[in-house]
Amino acid sequence: MATRRALKHIHISPTQIPYSTGAAVQHVLVKNYLDSKRVPDIVPRPVPTLLTMEFLPVYTFGRRQQHDEESIRKIEILKTKVPEVTSVVTTRGGQTTFHGPGQLVAYPIIDLKEFNLSSKCYVRMLEDTAIELLKGFGLRAKTTENTGVWLSDSEKIASIGVHLRRYITSHGVAINASTNLSYFDQIVACGLPESKATSIEQAARDEWERQMAGVNNPIQELGNRLADILQEKLDHQFEHRKP
């Protein structure tokens, strides 16, 4: 229990996958963790994992929107207005968002109990990780009273939605790198009508192009950087947790 837990980083390739594939991989990892909690003699304790991937265009909705009539109506409208984009209701917290090519989706599957993190602190940690990642491009992002990572009071660059089962995290953060932002026009992202979506490419085009020139898979490269930052933060948290 006292040994440092190294974070395993898995990037799902080839480049873009349908949402259901990513959800299935995540489900397998979470189930492994849950089984090891239920029958620890049979299933060994898994390693904390960071899943990164890039989705084909999909609109996802949070848990509370499956029961809300107004949301169901909006989902139907979306399906007719933008039929090439799939719509999926998930089990995570939060509301509507978009995932698509050019966006880094990072799902850390970890056991919060190992690191003595509360769900509030974990969400904060994800936000800080995204902020540090963006610092690498010269962008000064911040958090506001609304969750997520913002470049200004109305421009959102990363969104967060987490699901906790017995302290096992699933879902996580989605950072817009070179996403086609017009998809966001069709939805009220995260239930905040005044907010606009932005991306690294839109906010720091030169820096993005300079750093990603010659990189085969820029999203995977971003994922690698995020893994390093998250590893650092988890180590720090692990060392400073209460004995």
Added chain:
Amino acid sequence: MSYQKNILMVSTRLAAVRSRLPVAARSAKFVPLLSNRFYSKTTPKTIAPLFTVSRNTPSTSLSNVRGRRSYINGNDEETPEGLRYTEEHEWLALEDGNLAVIGITGYASKALGDVVYVELPSVGASIVAGEPIGAVESVKSASDIYSPVSGEIIEVNEQLDKKPGLVNAEPYRRGWICKILIKDTTELESMMDNNRYQTFIASS
């Protein structure tokens, strides 16, 4: 003149009665309801039977669940006695032998932050101990709630649809989540009492 005398009598009686009440009921939330005898001209020899009412409007859920008021301290942050606890930070109150009321503890609701949505189980569902029976959602994270016992869900707290914040404000009172009719009371033995639960959260 006698009216003023009666007021003095009432306030001294109140003080006397209050000192005899158990500590929990002495807090400001409980106000003794006065019976008519105090306004009569003769001094009653014994204190008339008093019943306590909370200053807040009693919720219908509390009046359905008899006996839980005795569990509740004045301070919702403390771990009430008489309830059972799980390591997943759920509490269980047992009424009438086999009716279990379930909610999440103050410790859990504080760790979550402001609750914005509670996903309730469906009435009539059959539950096995350890199964998820819904989720509590704070801003951006949704945490599953697990049932510590097996049985049938006979009631859910519909108030949480409009006021999910009750889970933060009154986790042991109006923030209850659902009621389960238990089949097997032996499942309760593996749960913690309030002292063990306090030790558990202090050590984690």
